[in-house]
Amino acid sequence: MDIICIRRTQLAEESHRQDSVNLLTFILLLTLTILTIWLFKHRRVRFLHETGLAMIYGLLVGVILRYGIPSTSYHNKTPPSCTLQAGPVSTVLLNVSGKFFEYTLKGEINLREIHSVEQNDMLRKLTFDPEVFFNILLPPIIFHAGYSLKKRHFFRNLGSIITYAFLGTAISCFIIGNLMYGVVKMMQVLGQLTDKFYYTDCLFFGAIISATDPVTVLAIFNELHADGDLYALLFGESVMNDAVAIVLSSSIVAYQPTGANTHTFDASAFFKSVGIFLGIFSGSFAMGAVTGVVTALISLLHLHCFPLLETALFFLMSWSTFLLAEACGFTGVVAVLFCGITQAHYTCNNLSEESTKRTKQLFEVLHFLAENFIFSYMGLALFTFQKHVFSPIFIFGAFIAIFIGRALNIYPLSFLINLGRRHKIRGNFQHMMMFAGLRGAMAFALAIRDTATYARQMMFTTTLLIVFFTVWVCGGGTTPMLSWLHIRSECKRLDQCPIIQIILASSFSPQDGAQSEGQSKTKQESAWLFRLWYTFDHNYLKPILTHSGPPLTSTLPACCGPLARCLTSPQAYENHEPLQDNDSDLILNEGDLTLTYGDTAITANGASSSSGDSTSEDALERELDTREHELLSRGTRLVFPMEDHA
């Protein structure tokens, strides 16, 4: 008995030590990546993005682990097996010489993998549970994306973004799925396919590979300070189509079991899938928005004196959105995205300045770590993942298919969108959107989620290669592509260092320099729907959910007087200054916008419909934003004396 007890302790210790070593590998990898990122930033190396760098380091470590280290398996024999009559259950008891041990289900395992279990235990251990990606690493990335969405440009292009994200992703998914089905059929004819590959598998592949990645786009465009509208279009599309891809792929999986025997088209199952898609998507959206609103209401309490409590509360509420959605069977990542947007819109106004900064920085760090972790893990997975199925035809076909899929998404939809847009999406923007269709973390996470069957393993390998290619080639080529397409010339990264920002700020008075270029692009598409939404938001939602906005007593009809008085916070009455709201751009016309951009004072500039007011933080933030914008746009035209600053 005691021997068994010691054995168990030793096993647990050994396993714990192994876990520590594995995690340590990743952390040292991240440390190395950060140091190199710093070196690259310091030396202004631009041809490789940090996510690409993380992947390269991951690849190197993967190669070392795979070929450099002798197999360190600590049980050299095949694990003992025993036979059970019932179906798989989550918990099993094992009777070992009279003592009972509890075992939990880890997953199904193929017969041919049983051999690999014994071969390389360490590589297997390095392979994370895919749920880690969905439950731990993706939420902060997606939340941060939603939270840092630049509202002005985003709402102005909302119609186009939604079109690209929903219709475009569906088109891309369907086209890729069908093209790949052709490839698969061809492979079957050529005898290259050894296992089953259904039509739904192809559609699933289309769904997972259609989601463009916000991570790299965000990072590159943020650094380049490229055109605001293009950025909003690309980033908005990639954030929203992540959500679409998740729901789309799970709808396809839900479709699959019904047709499991036939795998042919079934209209009722198809409509069921569409129903599931709409249900999950709208449910997740509603859940995110509702918890965002609840957080806004909680943050209305006077927590200002305790920034730590505010930050902790904000963090917990955002996380609970994710969990709540998952618990209800919706998609946590989608809910978290909309929660982030809602938080940025309402809650953020209620937090103290200190908390706003803290919260932003907290999510920035989390996002940075999670993002780099995912990308280095991708590099690592190419060598440590043990179920790769490399099929040259499939991979080649997939590259062609995603190209065609992307082209048939962007160009026809841009044509359609341009019919309705006052300010057209120009040709060079369309080419840029075509080029910047990187695949990244979401495609990887969806592909690794299920690698049980042969088809899924082939998809996973192909997805990995597509991600590598697009991140390295398209990601690295973004800067040259932008200049080639004459979208905006690259500005040197002098603005990064606070000292230089101060020098810059003091060197140029804010009055000089009229905005020559980029102004014509800020024309907005203020459709009636958005005017309606803006008015509703400004008159009713903002007053209820934040301390800003006009008092409800002045916006609600007289009959609702008592209710209005009850819901209006005391601060709302104090906000007498008619400051400009930072969403009011939505309903400004072009002339006013030029004024706003050129103006750095905090006062309102007599915009036609900017009757709203907002907190002074808003105005200050906006002013800083504007000044930064000015300095940077000037940065492209001036040669700075500190160009050679180390």
Place this chain on the structure above:
Amino acid sequence: MDIICIRRTQLAEESHRQDSVNLLTFILLLTLTILTIWLFKHRRVRFLHETGLAMIYGLLVGVILRYGIPSTSYHNKTPPSCTLQAGPVSTVLLNVSGKFFEYTLKGEINLREIHSVEQNDMLRKLTFDPEVFFNILLPPIIFHAGYSLKKRHFFRNLGSIITYAFLGTAISCFIIGNLMYGVVKMMQVLGQLTDKFYYTDCLFFGAIISATDPVTVLAIFNELHADGDLYALLFGESVMNDAVAIVLSSSIVAYQPTGANTHTFDASAFFKSVGIFLGIFSGSFAMGAVTGVVTALISLLHLHCFPLLETALFFLMSWSTFLLAEACGFTGVVAVLFCGITQAHYTCNNLSEESTKRTKQLFEVLHFLAENFIFSYMGLALFTFQKHVFSPIFIFGAFIAIFIGRALNIYPLSFLINLGRRHKIRGNFQHMMMFAGLRGAMAFALAIRDTATYARQMMFTTTLLIVFFTVWVCGGGTTPMLSWLHIRSECKRLDQCPIIQIILASSFSPQDGAQSEGQSKTKQESAWLFRLWYTFDHNYLKPILTHSGPPLTSTLPACCGPLARCLTSPQAYENHEPLQDNDSDLILNEGDLTLTYGDTAITANGASSSSGDSTSEDALERELDTREHELLSRGTRLVFPMEDHA
């Protein structure tokens, strides 16, 4: 086959949803706690500390889960069991109708618990893996403790702290162990004990229950701004004895197997345990210090322009200390503690102001969340943990034993320490240290780590009750006790709100108000060992590891010239201002200290040996510290006009 496949997917989904619900329970619990903390802070309720509050909420939720919700077990039968001949292994394959499923070892299970498995699956699921406490929740708490240790008071009392922490904990452990062995013998005579309870079990109980908790002490004393030396003694002791308790308990466990059959005293095994204790402790200490130094060296690079990278690097390096120590078989928590102290001493000086703030805030949030999580989990565990063994005699005996153990730790050791101290630890300080010996997170984490045997289950239950009692009664009674012992009267929490801090700062010019009380207590014990260390640190380590301190070229002998030039950072030469180093208090005498306290200017005040210089941030921080101290000590004597500020 497809049915099995669907079954597996459903199982995984069901399990995932269950996990989400469980985590959501905790997060909502935390949210509730935070809101109540805010309410308490807002209304200035002082009788209950926030950790006590978290426990109460945990208890309530535990009661609801236990008795309010019908058993939601989704497999209503006993889990299937199968027989295996070999010993327990980490992985087992199950053959279910031709398909293989992989199962991982969760733990041993008693025969009588098999029944409870089927009864309440949800409660079982709510019980966390104890390793979560050690690997995820404790590290940020302990790191934050080390990082926020107020260096001046800590180093001044280092001798006393080490005596209490090492000798005191050992005494307490031995006394409690022996007293409990008496209790156990008595229970055996009375027939109250149904299972085995060895002498080593009693010693183990002594080890886990001897560690006083830094969490509550830190929080209460920080808020009360009580005497710096008392705070340093109590906090230093509780931080260090956490480390001692971990290593002590694992040494006792290591001792156990050898004497497993006899459970009697064995001299060789005893010395082996002592050797293990010293080895693990010094190894962990060295590892923490070394990684701290490595981080300091890395942070010497010019990362200042990129606060995000700095913060991320700092976070990763601190975490890797933990993992490295665990991977090497040392104690991660101990390594992280010393890493935190080293980081605060060296690395912190090299970070940019922005990063210092970010890092501090990041760890503050992590620490806050982890701490509150642990305490609410403790409350929850009283009702949801299903293996409680309540033994009134054992519990009563334990309460008596910890009282005696604490008394025989504090009073005799204080007498011995006072023989060597120039400034004695007064009687009221000793009573306060006696009273403030709260047991908290560490005792709980150590107790929950292994609850396989009957003895361990009884210990766990007793530990839980002791933690409840000490946190509620001693924690809540700290404030009255401090006034009763005339240590320092409570000052109102007006200093919390930034606005009031500004008013306070502007209302009183820094020159008025001589420091009447508390000055005599700041006398330091500047033993020769610390003088030696200080000189070494100031002349050699600080110049190498930070940008501050005198250039090595001036401190190293002439023969080491080239080496010194190579190791000195360019900034060191630029630090010409002879500013006062914030550790120089160590070797100041009392008169100088009074000057320092009364002085708010940044200039050096002619202290006998304060020839050092440091960065201006140091001096500024110090000045702020001093001013805050002044304002607060005045806070006790003045009635503020904004007393009724809501």
